[in-house]
Amino acid sequence: MGCKPMQTDVVVIGAGLAGLTAAWQAAALGQRVRVVTKGWGATHWGGGCIDVLGYYPRDEGPPLESPAAGLQALIASQPEHPYALVGLEAIDRALQALQALCAAAGYPLHGSLERNWWLPSAAGGVRPTCLAPETMIKGDLRRREPMLLVGFDPFLDF
Structure with missing residues (x-):
């Protein structure tokens, strides 16, 4: 039994300010967005x-x-x-x-x-x-x- 594939238009790597802003803008344009990250991103520390x-x-x-x-x-x-x-x-x-x-x-x-x-x-x-x-x-x-x-x-x- 495998996982069902995700339908994604845009993959953003990183959950810092730049990555989250890019994901937000893509989603606002109607794109299906996935954010891939390891850890907290710079927004956690800023x-x-x-x-x-x-x-x-x-x-x-x-x-x-x-x-x-x-x-x-x-x-x-x-x-x-x-x-x-x-x-x-x-x-x-x-x-x-x-x-x-x-x-x-x-x-x-x-x-x-x-x-x-x-x-x-x-x-x-x-x-x-x-x-x-x-x-x-x-x-x-x-x-x-x-x-x-x-x-x-x-x-x-x-």
Whole structure:
């Protein structure tokens, strides 16, 4: 007795953000999708933020206030870059679609290409990110209100 063959149009290998996004988009187009994975995928370990462009032109300067402004400069100076090939409008539409999906699943992502969040990293630096879960946005380091930061002595990266 064997298993009944599955009818599949698209096989996605990997359950990280890229794999799950590819599977979601294929399913939204009416394809029968199977995701093949070993383990949890990067989404299990990640913080849930979506980074688009945090620094430009180099990582050495201050974080970008606006990913849209940075993307416009990048697209103008590097026309072969993947962001330039896709275009600013398509990037914005993709982010909005992801936000709608996450909101429908009860895990809203806040933000836009107009303004990065500046969130603390585990190493104590500033991490610019475009979209962030509601549970993190109160940690935006540009807020001009008192914040309580907590750490544990034996865990330097906590």
